[in-house]
Amino acid sequence: MAYTSSQIVQAVPTGINSALVLIKSETIGTTVSSVAVTGAFSATYDYYKVVVIGGVMSSSTNIKLQLGATATGYYAFVSRGTAAGASDFVGNNNATTFDRIGAGSTNGFYCDINIGDPFATKLTKVEATLITLSTTGSYGKTVGFLNDSTSYTGFTISPDGGTMTGGAIYVYGYTKS
Amino acid sequence: MTYKIQIDDLVRDATAEEAAAIEAGQAEAVAQADALASKQAARQAVLDKLGLTADEAQALLG
Numbered sequence: 176m177a178y179t180s181s182q183i184v185q186a187v188p189t190g191i192n193s194a195l196v197l198i199k200s201e202t203i204g205t206t207v208s209s210v211a212v213t214g215a216f217s218a219t220y221d222y223y224k225v226v227v228i229g230g231v232m233s234s235s236t237n238i239k240l241q242l243g244a245t246a247t248g249y250y251a252f253v254s255r256g257t258a259a260g261a262s263d264f265v266g267n268n269n270a271t272t273f274d275r276i277g278a279g280s281t282n283g284f285y286c287d288i289n290i291g292d293p294f295a296t297k298l299t300k301v302e303a304t305l306i307t308l309s310t311t312g313s314y315g316k317t318v319g320f321l322n323d324s325t326s327y328t329g330f331t332i333s334p335d336g337g338t339m340t341g342g343a344i345y346v347y348g349y350t351k352s
Numbered sequence: 353m354t355y356k357i358q359i360d361d362l363v364r365d366a367t368a369e370e371a372a373a374i375e376a377g378q379a380e381a382v383a384q385a386d387a388l389a390s391k392q393a394a395r396q397a398v399l400d401k402l403g404l405t406a407d408e409a410q411a412l413l414g
Contacts, residue, residue: 201360201361202361203358204356204358204363205356205363206356207356207357207358207363208355208356208366209358210359211357211358211359211360212360213359213360214360236381237381261406263392265384265388272377274381274384333374335377335378335381336378336381336382338356
């Protein structure tokens, strides 16, 4: 059976029960030290994926995540290692941010963050992949939570040092059914 | 130093207070990196004293 293009477009919203829905995207500017994204979280979703990709850093560094304006209560464990096999572990023990939820270099940057219950008045859970796009950098995972039950609608990402240029931040929500 | 911050689509210069927060965060990161490097150097010094490689020490710890 043949479909016209308008029939195909109409079929998408009702025919696919997607697990991930793009909530918003923000293009990252030039040489910015931080990017705040507002209006990202709501009661519509409990679990979110934030992807930051496509730009470059001014130097090799980690990327931090702050929820709302909260600057305390971040607890996380980071396991990471280099391509040469050296490894180390880092803790965020009541830190001011999740300080390794992504990484980058002049080759590019990358964040893949899963965030649970940021809007709900529950503890916010975070799991993230850390890939310094450098042959001598570290790669690893961060898992942790923010020890408060504040309802958040937005977040800020920022490099440990230097700046970010280009690329975009994509915020997706996981459908509940 | 002037820093640029972005809020959604808007890019602007950081205020003095925001710039201070950025510098404090960067100083914290440098301190963390230094502490980690010191820890790794201390670990390596012990391994050198024992005459073990990192892999051999890990094998000992099982």
